[in-house]
Amino acid sequence: MNRDSDAPKPEFRLPHSLWRPYCQMKTASPPIEVESTNGVTLRLKDGRELIDGISSWWTACHGYNHPKIVEAIVSQAQTMPHVMLGGIVHDQAIRLADRLAPCLEGDGNRVFLSDSGSVAVEVAMKMAMQHWANRSPNGKTSRNKFVSFQNAYHGDTTGAMSVCDPDDSMHANFKGFLLDQFPQPIPETDEQEASFDLFVEQRKDQLAAVIIEPLIQMAAGMRFHSASALQRIERVCRKHDVLLIADEVATGFGRTGTMFGYQQAEIAPDIMCVGKGLTGCSVGLAATIATAKVYVPFHSERWEAALMHGPTFMGNPIACAAANASLDLFETEPRLEQVAAIERTLRDRLEPLAECDDVNSVHCLGAVGAVRMKDEVNVSKAVSGFVEQGVWIRPIRDTIYLAPAFTISHAQLGKLCDSVVQSVSRVGAV
Numbered sequence: 001m002n003r004d005s006d007a008p009k010p011e012f013r014l015p016h017s018l019w020r021p022y023c024q025m026k027t028a029s030p031p032i033e034v035e036s037t038n039g040v041t042l043r044l045k046d047g048r049e050l051i052d053g054i055s056s057w058w059t060a061c062h063g064y065n066h067p068k069i070v071e072a073i074v075s076q077a078q079t080m081p082h083v084m085l086g087g088i089v090h091d092q093a094i095r096l097a098d099r100l101a102p103c104l105e106g107d108g109n110r111v112f113l114s115d116s117g118s119v120a121v122e123v124a125m126k127m128a129m130q131h132w133a134n135r136s137p138n139g140k141t142s143r144n145k146f147v148s149f150q151n152a153y154h155g156d157t158t159g160a161m162s163v164c165d166p167d168d169s170m171h172a173n174f175k176g177f178l179l180d181q182f183p184q185p186i187p188e189t190d191e192q193e194a195s196f197d198l199f200v201e202q203r204k205d206q207l208a209a210v211i212i213e214p215l216i217q218m219a220a221g222m223r224f225h226s227a228s229a230l231q232r233i234e235r236v237c238r239k240h241d242v243l244l245i246a247d248e249v250a251t252g253f254g255r256t257g258t259m260f261g262y263q264q265a266e267i268a269p270d271i272m273c274v275g276k277g278l279t280g281c282s283v284g285l286a287a288t289i290a291t292a293k294v295y296v297p298f299h300s301e302r303w304e305a306a307l308m309h310g311p312t313f314m315g316n317p318i319a320c321a322a323a324n325a326s327l328d329l330f331e332t333e334p335r336l337e338q339v340a341a342i343e344r345t346l347r348d349r350l351e352p353l354a355e356c357d358d359v360n361s362v363h364c365l366g367a368v369g370a371v372r373m374k375d376e377v378n379v380s381k382a383v384s385g386f387v388e389q390g391v392w393i394r395p396i397r398d399t400i401y402l403a404p405a406f407t408i409s410h411a412q413l414g415k416l417c418d419s420v421v422q423s424v425s426r427v428g429a430v
């Protein structure tokens with residue numbers, strides 16, 4: 001149907017129609033084709049096997065194809081693959097919400113289900129804003145802005161993008177299109193806390209909430225901050241009565257060594273977003289958990305005070321069944337002990353790399369070990385070197401990191417560490 005002049009020129013032709021994420025497809029090396037997964041390995045179409053060091057964007061906490069999760073999915077698919085959540089509820093969603101509600105302090109918490117981490121963040125932002133609107137006599141609020149942090153990543157939808165680092169190359173193209181928010185440095189010292197405090201105080205009439213990824217900003221390339229920085233942020237939020245949102249989409253479910261990162265700082269977020277590991281690397285699902293304090297102004301005679309959100313596939317029964325099976329595994333298997341053992345190995349093996357000339361710093365926490373180089377890493381070159389060694393490791397910018405499944409064996413983790421150690425010298429030479 002194309003006129004000749006519209007026909008794609010040969011250089012636009014690619015082997016398939018998939019539009020790949022964050023990828024310049026003209027110059028990118030061809031993606032590796034995976035045929036199946038099992039445990040912590042990816043089996044490629046050409047028969048090779050790779051030990052996975054990054055567990056599919058940090059989601060595979062129990063490894064791939066965990067039989068309990070697969071069983072839960074199959075059995076739920078046979079009973080009821082999907083039903084809308086408008087006017088209807090079902091056991092899997094109720095059970096999951098009842099299990100996620102206690103993940104924040106206090107009684108009477110509420111859990112809102114959605115499909116992806118980005119949407120969980122959008123919902124958290126809408127909750128925070130509408131919380132203040134519902135509390136005002138005329139139902140309106142000027143408190144519709146957010147304080148976020150440098151290097152933050154909260155997702156790819158527009159609200160979530162607006163609280164990402166504004167200078168980040170991921171979303172820089174959309175700068176003019178996005179809402180202006182208030183990105184700040186993470187306060188690590190008394191002095192920084194004082195200026196953060198002043199900043200929030202001067203804008204508190206405009207602020208709905210502060211949003212932070214507790215302990216590790218993973219998507220930015222594993223940027224770490226201290227538990228005391230989280231305490232400083234919480235202190236300022238409480239002082240000026242601003243809500244605190246913990247985005248635990250990446251850090252939740254054991255990744256940092258505790259079930260949630262915020263627990264290491266002993267703070268009490270008002271809202272928490274979870275996603276990624278929630279279904280144990282099987283189906284997309286996310287949740288926004290709100291404390292009773294956040295929820296109360298929504299509980300009203302007025303219809304307009306209800307939370308105005310409702311994704312079509314929210315609370316999908318298959319996804320909820322997978323999440324319930326994943327939470328069962330956290331209860332019945334020693335996941336956090338496994339994470340602690342992984343942390344010890346990562347420290348033993350990776351921390352000595354801090355001495356290398358090309359290495360800026362090394363940080364290990366929970367099942368995350370990150371070697372930050374002084375320069376950006378040539379990612380495609382590094383990845384092909386890793387694939388040749390039989391491992392799947394994909395650096396982010398200047399950081400080569402491991403974030404394996406918690407079920408990884410000592411030998412497999414050893415092989416991943418060997419590959420990182422070898423590549424640090426090689427990458428440095430590039």
Ligand SMILES: *Cc1c(COP(=O)(O)O)cnc(C)c1O
Nearest residue numbers: 116117118153154155213249250
């Ligand atoms: C990945 C991520 C998101 C977005 O989740 P999606 O499921 O990709 O939409 C949000 N916040 C953090 C901290 C993330 O790491």
